[in-house]
Amino acid sequence: MDELLDRLRRFRDDRDWAQFHTPKNLAISVSIEAAELLELFQWSLTGELECGHTVAEVADEAADVLIYTLMLFDRLGLDPKAEALKKIERNEVRYPADLALGRPGSVVKRSR
Amino acid sequence: MDELLDRLRRFRDDRDWAQFHTPKNLAISVSIEAAELLELFQWSLTGELECGHTVAEVADEAADVLIYTLMLFDRLGLDPKAEALKKIERNEVRYPADLALGRPGSVVKRSR
Amino acid sequence: MDELLDRLRRFRDDRDWAQFHTPKNLAISVSIEAAELLELFQWSLTGELECGHTVAEVADEAADVLIYTLMLFDRLGLDPKAEALKKIERNEVRYPADLALGRPGSVVKRSR
């Protein structure tokens, strides 16, 4: 993760782009890239890729989401891995395995 | 990253949730969490957090985006770090530092 | 509104597209088009359009959002105008003018 963040900071600073990378604009960018990712599944009637799209395209768009998310963490002085681990721990409490077994999170929340 | 992925797989399997985690549903989840992150900036007139929201909330929502993005990579057998590095390399070619200096990516694209 | 809905139903049926227009896929499409709209503002540091984009582009992308939203209402047998009026009425109760004066909705909610 540190190597990725180093590369991203250098990429940004070589282009003098920190001025555009306000937290708000980075959050917007995460949403835009997430939608480009979702577009690969738009009309699919199964849970899989829409016909004609490829896993390489998913990799490309998901990488954009990952990149902007890491840059937002970094811009606010947050450690992505530590925050993800903390969130998993909160989710383990919020969705106890026995209660959540085979039921999506939204159903678990309503059943409590 | 590997430690995170291990924890996420275990969390999912303890709840028998893989059945819901189609690639399409994971991509949808990335978009939903990205919007919850964006909501913290909704009415701000600067590039910073909306008054009353906290960096801890950003960490929490950005962690959700990160978690679902990693799960989507994993579901399709992709290595998140390798894909992000490849994307940075493509961006270095697409936005040459001299051409992109101080100009957002969208302007660089139109100027070519 | 009725004229618009008639045109949209005819457009869809001439192409035999109702099969792809599940409520879920229409909701996904609203999100995708909303993000294409947002992209026109991505790096702007003011509240206005990003330099180089035009109001005509906003009209084009916002029309896509409107179209898919109307199709989703229609697919579920809902009347868009009636639902919007009902929502405005709920918002009038939720955000009393005196309490909300000059304060964004999220702040009003937290202050109650």
Add this chain to the structure above:
Amino acid sequence: MDELLDRLRRFRDDRDWAQFHTPKNLAISVSIEAAELLELFQWSLTGELECGHTVAEVADEAADVLIYTLMLFDRLGLDPKAEALKKIERNEVRYPADLALGRPGSVVKRSR
């Protein structure tokens, strides 16, 4: 549509909210509400609503998308109905009925 816009302008002005309603913030709000709408379908494995959610919730969230989209059109001096009709006409040219019959738009685009 005009009645709706009148009500929305009055609602906004009674609360002195025009200051927050920059075009950028309205576009952000469309995306956020679109994601709240999508959340009702998040884990569904069919194209229908996720178990436990209701059509009334869809009406409520889709109304929010409609409201912010209309406010954005209005903020930029655009006529929503006229823009939607123009877009349908462009789509009729872009996706000829014979070529598009039974094939999603993304496939039609790639096949040309």
